[in-house]
Amino acid sequence: PIEPWHIGGPVIKGFGRGSKVLGIPTANLTTEGYSNILSEHPSGVYFGWAGLAKQGVHKMVMSIGWNPYFNNTEKTIEPWLLHDFGEDFYGEELRLAIVGYIRPETNFSSLESLIAKIHEDRKFAENALDLPMYAHYKNDPYLTSSL
Ligand code: ADP
Ligand code: MG
Structure with missing residues (x-):
């Protein structure tokens, strides 16, 4: 069995080019406090489950890294939630189970x-x-605990 890893926090403002330039909104999380867990996982594209207090649990695909195309100087955590929300959710607590x-x-x-x-x-x-090996992590308690 695989062991998901977890990141969470309030959704912060990114560079504002996810949805505008790419048509792909990414709900940015702060990397503060996550340097250890991030150093254990290589930059790249991951998938898993995302939990929001009011909007439930959804599939997500996520980039962690430097975004070489845009020459970022800071590492970013940028999950794209695979759901149509119809509105922004800046400031809301977002939980990720990366599988x-x-x-x-x-x-x-x-x-x-x-x-x-x-x-x-x-x-x-x-x-x-x-x-099945990934689907059941939709019920990972971390995604909805004390949201
Ligand atoms: P920013 O650069 O500020 O992260 P983006 O262009 O990447 O801006 O858009 C991300 C914002 O869009 C998120 O913070 C969230 O509030 C909103 N949003 C709406 N739908 C989604 C979605 N399906 N996945 C991720 N973010 C979404
Ligand atoms: Mg973004």
């Missing part, structure tokens, strides 16, 4: 190829999270 790793972070020669890869990652995550 799998898709690929390392890579650079892309064009925005189009970056977006295409992210949609591939999304489809992979959607399908993987339906498999």
Whole structure:
């Protein structure tokens, strides 16, 4: 059996280019307090489950890293929740149970190829999270505890 790892905290403002430039909103979390857990896991794309107090538990696909395409100087944690919310949820407590790793972070020669890869990652995550070995972590107590 796999052992999910957990990150949580209030959704913070990112660089404001997730939804605007890519059509892919990412609910950023602060990396403060997570340097140990982040150093144990390589940069790249992960999948798992995301819990929000008012909006329930949903599939997510997440980038952890430096976003080489945008030349970030700080590591970011950026989950894309695979659900249509219809409104923003900045400041809400977000809990993540990360269950799998898709690929390392890579650079892309064009925005189009970056977006295409992210949609591939999304489809992979959607399908993987339906498999029994990953699906039952939707009930991970961390996702909804004291939210
Ligand atoms: P920022 O750079 O501030 O993170 P984004 O363009 O990445 O802005 O948009 C992310 C914000 O959009 C989230 O903080 C959240 O409030 C909102 N949002 C709406 N739907 C989603 C979703 N499906 N997944 C992630 N964030 C979403
Ligand atoms: Mg974002």
